[in-house]
Amino acid sequence: MPDHIRRLRDTLRTRFGGPSESDVVVGAPGSIQLRNVTAGYGSTPVFSRFDLHIDPGEFVYLVGPSGSGKSTLLKVLFGTVRADEGWVNVDGIAVHRLQHWQTDTIRRRVGCVFQTYELLSHLTALENVLLPLQLAHPRTRHARNLATEALELVGLRDKLHALPPTLSGGQQQRVAVARAIAHQPRVLLADEPTGNVDKDASAEIMELFGQLNEHLGSTIVMATHDEYVLSRYPARAVRLQTPILEVVAS
Amino acid sequence: MSVRRRRLRRLVPTWIWAPRYAFHVVLYAMRCWRGRAVAWMATAVAVGAVLSLAAGSELFLVLSERSLNQQVRSASELQVFLADDAPQTQVDQLKAKIARMRGIRSVTFRSKAEALALARQDSTLANIADTTPANPFPASLVVDLDDPSAAGGVADLAATDPATDHDVPASYTPAQGRRLSAFLSMAQAVVVGVAVAALAVASLVALVLLRSEIRARRTELRILTLVGTPRPVIRFPVFMEAVALAIAGSVVAALTLSYVGDHVVPAVNQYLPFLQLGSAADAVQVISLSTLASSVLALGVCSLLVRLPR
Numbered sequence: 001m002p003d004h005i006r007r008l009r010d011t012l013r014t015r016f017g018g019p020s021e022s023d024v025v026v027g028a029p030g031s032i033q034l035r036n037v038t039a040g041y042g043s044t045p046v047f048s049r050f051d052l053h054i055d056p057g058e059f060v061y062l063v064g065p066s067g068s069g070k071s072t073l074l075k076v077l078f079g080t081v082r083a084d085e086g087w088v089n090v091d092g093i094a095v096h097r098l099q100h101w102q103t104d105t106i107r108r109r110v111g112c113v114f115q116t117y118e119l120l121s122h123l124t125a126l127e128n129v130l131l132p133l134q135l136a137h138p139r140t141r142h143a144r145n146l147a148t149e150a151l152e153l154v155g156l157r158d159k160l161h162a163l164p165p166t167l168s169g170g171q172q173q174r175v176a177v178a179r180a181i182a183h184q185p186r187v188l189l190a191d192e193p194t195g196n197v198d199k200d201a202s203a204e205i206m207e208l209f210g211q212l213n214e215h216l217g218s219t220i221v222m223a224t225h226d227e228y229v230l231s232r233y234p235a236r237a238v239r240l241q242t243p244i245l246e247v248v249a250s
Numbered sequence: 251m252s253v254r255r256r257r258l259r260r261l262v263p264t265w266i267w268a269p270r271y272a273f274h275v276v277l278y279a280m281r282c283w284r285g286r287a288v289a290w291m292a293t294a295v296a297v298g299a300v301l302s303l304a305a306g307s308e309l310f311l312v313l314s315e316r317s318l319n320q321q322v323r324s325a326s327e328l329q330v331f332l333a334d335d336a337p338q339t340q341v342d343q344l345k346a347k348i349a350r351m352r353g354i355r356s357v358t359f360r361s362k363a364e365a366l367a368l369a370r371q372d373s374t375l376a377n378i379a380d381t382t383p384a385n386p387f388p389a390s391l392v393v394d395l396d397d398p399s400a401a402g403g404v405a406d407l408a409a410t411d412p413a414t415d416h417d418v419p420a421s422y423t424p425a426q427g428r429r430l431s432a433f434l435s436m437a438q439a440v441v442v443g444v445a446v447a448a449l450a451v452a453s454l455v456a457l458v459l460l461r462s463e464i465r466a467r468r469t470e471l472r473i474l475t476l477v478g479t480p481r482p483v484i485r486f487p488v489f490m491e492a493v494a495l496a497i498a499g500s501v502v503a504a505l506t507l508s509y510v511g512d513h514v515v516p517a518v519n520q521y522l523p524f525l526q527l528g529s530a531a532d533a534v535q536v537i538s539l540s541t542l543a544s545s546v547l548a549l550g551v552c553s554l555l556v557r558l559p560r
Contacts, residue, residue: 080476107478118473123281132477134274179477 029092030056030186030219032077037086037096039076045084046072052238054221056186059213061230062223064240070223071115073240074189077221078112079103091187091219108132111180111218113190117172119164119179125151126160129179150182151175155204170197177205181212188212190222194229202226206233279487282470283494290491293463297456297495297545298502304452305503305541306510308445309534313515313527315441328401329360329421330391330408340413345391347407353400354393362389388415449541453548456499460492460549464556472559484558492553496545504538 032054040046046069054060062070075081076088079095080103088095093106119128129150133143151160154174164172173196180188188209194202206229212218224230230237283290330348332341341359349357360368365387369375378386393404408419464471467488474484511530519527 101481104475104478104480107476109478112476114476118476120470120473122286122470127281131278131474132479135278135474135477135479135483 028056030217031089031091032187032219032221033087033089034076035087037076037083037088039072039081039083039086041072041081047240048085050086054219056219057213057217059209059220059235060222061235061237062221062240063225063230063237065225068240070240071191074112074191074221074223078110078189079106109185109187111183111185111188113173113176113180113188113193115191115193115195117164117176119172119175121164124161124163125156125167125175125178128164128175129182132179133182146182147178150178153181153208154178170201173197174201174205177208181208184212184216185218187219188221190220192223192225194224194226199228202229203232275483275486276490279490282467282487283491286467289463289466290495293459294495294498295502296459297499298506300452300455300459301499301503301541301545302506304448305507305537307448309507309510309515309530309537310527311441311444312533312537313530315437316533317527318437328393328395328404330393330404331388331415331418331420332390332413333415334362334388336413340411341389341391344407344411344413347411348391348393348404351400351403351407353395353397354404355396356394358392358394360390360392362387365390449544453545453552456495456545456549457552460495460552461556463491463495464488464553468559475559481558485554488556489550489553492549493546496549497542500538500542500545503541504534507534507538510534 032052034050034052037050037052038045038048050073062073064070072081076083077090077095079098082100083096086096090106091109093109095106098105120131123131126144126147129147130143133147148160151157154177156171156174156178159167159171159175162171164175167175173193177190177193180190190209193205193209197205209220209222210233213220330344332344345357345359348354362385366379366385369379369387395401395404405420408414411419414420471484471488475481511534515527515530
């Protein structure tokens with residue numbers, strides 16, 4: 001195929017769907033690899049020359065004190081913060097090579113639960129879950145069924161048409177979880193998903209993540225400092241220390 | 251299910267997703283709008299007020315320029331006074347010479363009797379016409395000028411031609427003609443300059459309003475980028491809103507202009523007759539349409555240039 005045709009096809013793919021060929025590197029679907037990664041804000045790196053390998057279907061905790069870089073690491077994986085140096089591969093996509101206008105590629109592919117929920121207050125719970133399915137995945141059929149199923153899974157069957165401001169913190173977090181898992185991603189990133197909810201809601205969310213990990217084989221990376229979760233649901237933990245990142249497997 | 255039907259079902263999603271996707275994007279834009287209708291209305295009224303001010307000042311400038319143009323046009327009627335004893339052949343030759351010059355629309359002969367009749371209609375000359383036993387008004391060639399600067403050439407020709415009155419050969423001096431022409435050009439340039447400045451200021455204010463609207467939607471746009479919405483899709487509601495703002499603002503401006511054209515301009519004509527603004531109907535239509543086109547273009551382009559969160 002001539003080069004200019006390949007470039008045009010890559011551009012169209014990037015704009016309307018999947019990543020271009022040049023962005024896909026060798027790596028198993030659902031795996032996460034970081035090599036020699038330095039990232040931070042401005043001139044101050046939060047971590048430098050960091051390596052990490054997560055196999056497909058693995059459940060990994062990112063633990064460490066506040067400011068140790070848990071959220072920044074998730075942002076690097078999600079393409080919100082660009083690595084200054086190194087190589088980041090998430091679910092077969094070279095995230096470090098994506099330009100800022102191409103980051104929607106990785107965000108459509110990976111599910112993410114944010115610490116602050118990030119729900120649109122003028123849309124109902126169902127519309128919030130539907131939004132990425134309809135706007136970010138134009139070819140997704142039965143989007144409404146998927147969104148309803150995801151909300152039922154997180155126990156919000158009776159809150160489909162409720163607006164986020166009328167829901168409790170825990171319920172909002174569950175809507176955010178439903179949005180992240182609705183398209184059944186191979187990789188799920190979660191930033192303190194149990195940070196603002198009570199023990200029962202935490203248990204529900206962790207059960208859900210467990211099911212996703214076990215039955216669908218999704219890779220889950222979860223930042224947390226919730227000791228209850230760590231002790232009740234043991235898994236490999238990557239411990240981050242300030243200022244130099246240090247990896248401790250447990 | 252038949253093979254044909256299965257094939258059909260497999261084919262459908264490959265082409266149906268585009269209109270369905272567009273429908274969802276439009277639906278989302280509508281939902282966004284529904285959530286902030288009151289704030290949007292306030293912004294639309296503000297944009298309308300700014301556009302009304304700009305369009306109103308433009309209307310008065312256009313009417314003033316038109317009035318000035320008419321006055322200059324009436325002043326561009328030049329008379330070449332003929333000597334009482336000038337033979338008809340010389341008069342005809344002079345008339346032909348003037349008609350051949352550049353910037354001349356027409357040349358007509360006005361006899362002494364016609365000049366007297368006209369003088370009787372003019373309040374400033376009527377007294378002379380009635381009290382003087384002999385007709386003191388000379389016959390003349392009435393020259394209608396396309397370009398007032400051509401008056402100089404006609405005046406020069408009249409000064410040397412044997413058929414003209416040697417004491418006062420023309421009603422106009424070359425210097426007067428040049429001054430009129432320069433004044434008209436300057437007035438037109440001022441009108442264009444002020445109109446462009448008014449539109450620029452209106453666009454700038456509307457842009458500031460649009461930016462503050464987008465700043466208020468920062469959280470929403472950030473969430474849209476976080477859930478992986480393609481950037482053109484994020485821009486679409488912003489673009490739609492900008493265009494809708496421009497249209498709503500232009501409608502407000504058009505209504506204001508229509509009111510000004512129907513009530514304010516006639517009142518000005520009545521109380522300040524020397525301004526001679528005339529009818530505003532055609533100018534209102536043109537300015538309303540140009541305000542709509544320019545505001546849609548300016549706000550639409552600006553909305554596409556606004557930086558989105560990463």
